[in-house]
Amino acid sequence: MADLSVNIGNLKLSNPVMTASGTFGYGKEFEDFVDLEKIGGIIVKGTTLHRREGNPYPRMAETPMGMLNAVGLQNKGVDYFISEIYPQIKDIRTNMIVNVSGSAIEDYVQTAEKINALDAIPAIELNISCPNVKQGGMAFGVTAKGASEVVKAVREVYKKTLIVKLSPNVTDITEIARAVEGAGADSVSLINTLLGMAIDAEKRRPVLSTITGGMSGAAVKPIALRMVWQVSKAVNIPVVGLGGIMNWKDAVEFLLAGATAVQIGTANFIDPTITVKVAEGIDDYLNRHGFTSVKDIIGGLIV
């Protein structure tokens, strides 16, 4: 067995496979299927300062090899998370990471500050890229200035590992990545969903209540891979790659492109055990190619 451990800032992962926020609930939803402790990190549902009901139904449209969602950060707020959910997940022996979202800088700061106090949460993923929320979210993530401001503000109050999740819905993602690095992020994760749309021709109406939504799934992988490759060359902090990873081979491709770790999202819906299978598949790959550590293939693309 190869050494699968990787580090993201001060965060130590037993293997480079994490779950993508919004696709794995709080972990408990999948405990019947998979040993949660075999997953490198679990990034839980996006959490905001106040309770959010999210967008109206319908929120999902299946697309060829993918799907669109328009959930809109439905969650019960950070205080509910701390009092009701945290006690249930704090003893899961893997990295439980909270995805933090907001619509104003002050919201992000207050939420991050509250989560900073939780011993069993070693990192947050700052979501500056949700395409499904009207004000904020992606608004911060689409300009270098906006991204830098929110990350700087959170960095002041958040002392543990700070991962910033980037939007692909920009002209040059490397510019945003560099701004976020300059503002003190320990890592960037990418890509969040791509803005897309589905139409019901028979009804002559949009499928989603919000008209547009975030696209994920196998279909987005080539775009995600390209962006991970570009960003990992542009910054010195570790990159977490995600977008359309369906199996171990996809994950290895992201590692070769420069990702230190990967996240699995939509694939959890099709195979709830996929995370552990991907970790095992990476190990097989390393053994087959004579690598003793996963670190040996990070950024190992031969060009």
Add this chain to the structure above:
Amino acid sequence: MKKYILDLEVVQNIRLHANYVLIKMTHAEPLPEMVPGQFAEIRIDGSPTTFLRRPISINYVDKSKNEVWFLVQLVGDGTRKLAMVEPGELVNVVLPLGNGYTLPQNPGAIKPLLVGGGVGTAPMLMLGSELSKMGCKPTFLLGARSSKDLLQLEDFQSLGEVYVTTEDGSMGEQGYVTQHSVLSAQRFDRIYTCGPKPMMMAVTKYAKANDIECEVSLENTMACGVGACLCCVENTDEGHLCVCKDGPVFNIKKLLWQI
């Protein structure tokens, strides 16, 4: 209830009608406990346009044969592909998902009406069977477009009284289930329903007007099936709840339907 991912073996795939198949599956191990109203997420292999699993309600569990039955309506590419499975093939299934119908505490004293429309009759077979085993005799009210769309009628008839409406009048009374004369001729204590949303809304209206306990089963478009993605939400008195995890069966008192 603990959820499982199983490769089930197809025992039989019966074409009931141009647009419906009944697929019976088994497993080497005893199948998990399932209750009426729960569903499964079935993976569809070999259909390029089908990315997600398909939620299909549990039609019936034949414990003596260790079989679970799925009544599948051919709607799109995914269900059409599923309808082509052959005996001996393995199908990857996640089950049991969601919450079932509330069974009566005092079955002997309750007269339930089970209303199904179209493929929504599927869970009514298992529910009727469970009620019957408890000593609670079910009455079925089944609606369809025409007589050929009425499925598994003999199975229903073996469990209780069956009343039928068809839109074209080819069997039973012509019209919709909520127009059937049995609703004025008899008094029911509880209504369980599953079918197209307009039908369930009409049934809900009847239940409210007559002060009858009523549960409906919803089929909002879903992805994960386990309450993780929050795509299939329904507006309720507690805010947005997941149909897959908090439902699919809801008491009508929880729903905010404008009726």
